[in-house]
Amino acid sequence: MSEECIVxxxxxxxxxxxTEPLTSTCDHSPCTCLxxxxxxxxVNIGGNLSSRIACPECEEILSHEAIQRYADDVARRKYNDMVIRQALEGFEGFIWCASGCGSGQIHDGGVDQPIVKCTSCGGQTCxxxxxxxxxxxxxxxWDLIRSFPMPSTVSDGLSNGKILDRIRRAREIQASExxxxxxxKRCPGCARSIEKNGGW
Structure with missing residues (x-):
């Protein structure tokens, strides 16, 4: 006797x-084939940034054991890598190397000592x-440089250093103002800023 898969x-x-529901909270018998x-x-592991994979019928979250039982080898490895990455990212001060070497570490210095030197490749991450x-x-x-509108063409020739110089000068002018x-206060006659240093 055969049964039709609902997918x-x-x-x-x-x-x-x-032979049994995919999760302990599924309230239906399985109607999706293996x-x-x-x-x-x-598909869910490939397009998901979360390790929470749902039952295809009722959206209940599959356990780690269910993923290991029903997933193919490639999906199982991706899922395990995802779980490990999420566990590491849960540690306070953990940071991935921005050089792309795939390594990460816990940085105790926090934002007070923002340079993180990778113990694997030696790259420096902020x-x-x-x-x-x-x-x-x-x-x-760096925040100021990134918030500054970038030149529309290369011929404008503004490097990060020149942008930074302009930002510093603008900040000096703003502080002076x-x-x-x-x-x-403003002179009522000419509207220039004047400082009263004596007199009536």
Whole structure:
């Protein structure tokens, strides 16, 4: 006697279906064949950034044991790598190397000591920005550079250093204007900022 899979709609033998529900919380008997379950798991793992893979019929989350039982070898390896990565990222201060070597480590210095030197490849990662270290530029300056509108053409010739110089100059002008605003007021005649230092 055959049964039709609700996914592929193919008639299958009873042995082509799971003998028990996929999760302990599924309240239905399995109506998806083992081949379709295997494919559903592989597709979910391939396009998912989370290790939470659902039953293809009711959206209950599959256990680690269920994934190991029903997934193919490739999907099982990807799933295990994903679980390990998520576990590592749960540790406070953990950071992946931005050089792309695939290594990571716990950094105790936090944002107070933002340069993380990879113990595997020696590359430097910025702990605050989770990117390659921005050599010669503090994290605050790097934020300013990244927020500054970039030139529309290469001929504008603005390097990060020139952009940084402009930002520093703009900040100096802004700071000067704030001080002038605190210690002076506008002349009612010419509207220039003046400071009263004596007289009536």
């Amino acid at each position: 592929c709609l193919e008639p299958k033998a009873a042995s082509d279906f799971p 081949d379709c379950i295997r494919i559903a798991i592989a 702990f605050q920005h989770r990117s390659l270290w921005h050599t010669g530029v503090s994290c605050e300056e 704030e001080v002038i605003g605190k210690i002076s």
